[in-house]
Amino acid sequence: MVKKHLETPYVELKRAWSWRKQAGLLNGKAPAVRVFYGPGEGTGILENVAVDRFASHYWVTVWEDIQGNQGREAGALVVDFLKSEEDAGLQSVVLLNRPEKGVPEDPYILHGAPPSGRFEVEETGRYLVQLLGAKHPGLFLDHRPLRNWLVSHARDWTVLNTFAYTGSLSVAAGIGGASHVTTLDLSKPSVVWAEQNWKLNELAADRARFIAGDVFEWLPRLKREGRKFDCVILDPPSFSRGAKGNFSTSKDLKKLHLLALDVLGGEGILISSINSANVPWARFEAEVLAAARERGMSFELLKRIDLPDTFPTAFEKPEERYLKGWILRLKNQKP
Ligand SMILES: C[S@@+](CC[C@H](N)C(=O)[O-])C[C@H]1O[C@@H](n2cnc3c(N)ncnc32)[C@H](O)[C@@H]1O
Numbered sequence: 001m002v003k004k005h006l007e008t009p010y011v012e013l014k015r016a017w018s019w020r021k022q023a024g025l026l027n028g029k030a031p032a033v034r035v036f037y038g039p040g041e042g043t044g045i046l047e048n049v050a051v052d053r054f055a056s057h058y059w060v061t062v063w064e065d066i067q068g069n070q071g072r073e074a075g076a077l078v079v080d081f082l083k084s085e086e087d088a089g090l091q092s093v094v095l096l097n098r099p100e101k102g103v104p105e106d107p108y109i110l111h112g113a114p115p116s117g118r119f120e121v122e123e124t125g126r127y128l129v130q131l132l133g134a135k136h137p138g139l140f141l142d143h144r145p146l147r148n149w150l151v152s153h154a155r156d157w158t159v160l161n162t163f164a165y166t167g168s169l170s171v172a173a174g175i176g177g178a179s180h181v182t183t184l185d186l187s188k189p190s191v192v193w194a195e196q197n198w199k200l201n202e203l204a205a206d207r208a209r210f211i212a213g214d215v216f217e218w219l220p221r222l223k224r225e226g227r228k229f230d231c232v233i234l235d236p237p238s239f240s241r242g243a244k245g246n247f248s249t250s251k252d253l254k255k256l257h258l259l260a261l262d263v264l265g266g267e268g269i270l271i272s273s274i275n276s277a278n279v280p281w282a283r284f285e286a287e288v289l290a291a292a293r294e295r296g297m298s299f300e301l302l303k304r305i306d307l308p309d310t311f312p313t314a315f316e317k318p319e320e321r322y323l324k325g326w327i328l329r330l331k332n333q334k335p
Contacts (some may be wrong), residue, residue, distance in 0.1 A: 004080070009046050013081045016041045020310065022330065029057035032121040033310060034141045036078075038063075039320050039327065040312030045074045052141055054121045054129050056088040057114050059137050061106070064100040071097055079111045094131045104135050118196075124151050125171045126200050128193065138166045138193060142323050143235075145308050146273065147172035149327065153269075154178040157230035158220070160263060162215045167194025169233055169271075174203040181208050182229070187243055188212040218243035219259035228265035235325075238276040249276040257291035264330055273305050273325030284324055299328035 004010055016036040020026055023059060026032045035058075036042065036051040048063040060078055062071040075095045082090045092112030098104045109132075118128040121139070124147040129137040147168060154176030156313045161170045162184045170183040191212040198208050211218060215236075234256060239248045248254070257272065264270055292299060305325030307313065313320040 002295060008043065008068070009074075009077045010081060012036075012042050012046055013051075013078065014085075017081075017085055025183060025310065026053070028122045030119075030121045032123045032139055033144075033309075035298075037311045037313075039317075040314055045070060045077070049074045049078070051078055051082075052137065054131070054139075055119070056086055056091040057112075057119075057131055058082060058090070058093045059131055060093060060110065062094045062095060062097050064098070065263040069093070075110045083111075092131070096135070107132060107135075115158045118193075120200065124148055125168075125175050125197075127166070127168055127171070127197055128200060137170055140165070142275070142307055142311050143168065143273075144237065146271070146305060149303065151176040154231065157269070158182075158265075159231045159233065160184065161233045162219070162260070163235045163237065163247075164194055164233075165190050165235075167191075167197050167210075169235070170194060170208070171197050171201050171203070173196060173231070174207065175201060178231075179207065182211065184211045184213060184215060184218055186212070186214055186240070214242040214244050215256070216242060216247070216259070219263060223259075223262040227263055229263055229268060230265055231269040231271065232260045232264050233271040233273075234260055235271075235273045235275075238278070249274045249279050253279070253287035254294075256289045257288055258294060259275065261291060261297060266330065268330045269302070270299065270328045270330065271305075272328070273323065275323050277319060277322035279324075280319070281324055285326075288306070288326065288328075298333050299332045301326060302329055303327040 012038055020035055032054050034054045036050040038047045042049060050061045052059040060075055079093050092114035093110040094114050095110050096104055096107040101283055114131040118130045127139045129139050131137055144201050150169060150172035154173040157178045159173045159178045159181045164170055164183045164185045167183045170181045174183050185191050191210050195210050236249060307321050307323045320325045
């Protein structure tokens with residue numbers, strides 16, 4: 001009989017765990033990090049599985065192809081593995097089935113007892129996450145590099161963070177010394193969560209404004225008020241239904257960027273990120289460039305936003321690198 005630690009899924013999980021451990025990513029009081037990413041690190045039953053660590057609680061995502069029994073089997077393998085590896089003592093594992101289209105089911109408990117409400121984790125700052133009663137824990141781990149970048153660059157900036165969700169990028173800018181951060185999201189509960197995250201990091205209330213509203217209503221409004229920001233962040237979902245109608249990254253990127261450019265100050269930083277596998281790089285670039293040209297603006301490219309190394313993908317499948325974006329600095333404007 002083949003011993004468990006020699007079986008392929010165990011070896012794949014162990015390999016992923018070991019390099020993160022060596023890189024120090026599992027250290028800290030309550031680390032938040034992706035510990036396994038199936039599309040790059042798994043085969044067979046683990047290919048469509050991701051495992052996120054939030055302190056010693058875990059969130060397993062299972063994508064479309066292997067839901068049902070296979071999803072449960074993959075979850076059980078992950079639980080067995082974590083029981084043997086989690087030095088701090090495995091507290092709980094929750095699993096979410098994510099269909100390719102439509103809303104995921106509610107997450108369910110595979111092991112232990114997850115906190116019933118929000119609890120604190122550490123990454124580039126302190127963030128509240130929630131494993132039960134939500135379709136997402138509240139912290140996008142693929143944006144860790146962008147949060148790091150904001151922590152080291154945002155000093156004295158005024159920042160407008162749109163599509164802000166739970167405000168992790170606002171917090172990172174706040175920790176980085178931004179003089180003022182405006183956090184805007186359509187969802188009122190997300191904006192409340194963002195405000196809690198801001199407070200958790202002991203950032204001053206007078207350095208922040210929180211707005212529950214539609215980006216397509218608020219960007220023109222801020223323009224009418226003559227507001228300009230040193231940094232504007234755009235991180236839209238692939239599709240959304242707002243007060244001002246529908247939005248999709250496959251159709252409306254230029255329109256969104258035109259509105260954002262109207263509130264960008266001189267030498268301002270535009271951070272534009274999308275997580276749409278169906279919009280290729282060339283298309284994304286063309287839309288942003290078209291908006292810049294229409295406004296007579298030119299930009300310096302500071303950084304390309306890409307998936308972090310904790311989200312490796314197969315080299316042969318570049319289309320799987322769904323996260324894409326630019327950090328740009330406004331150079332000049334035609335008179
Ligand atoms: C991909 S999440 C953003 C993640 C966030 N930037 C982060 O790093 O945690 C997309 C967010 O956009 C918000 N949203 C969708 N349509 C919107 C709109 N028209 N106006 C404002 N926010 C919108 C959603 O409520 C959701 O919180």
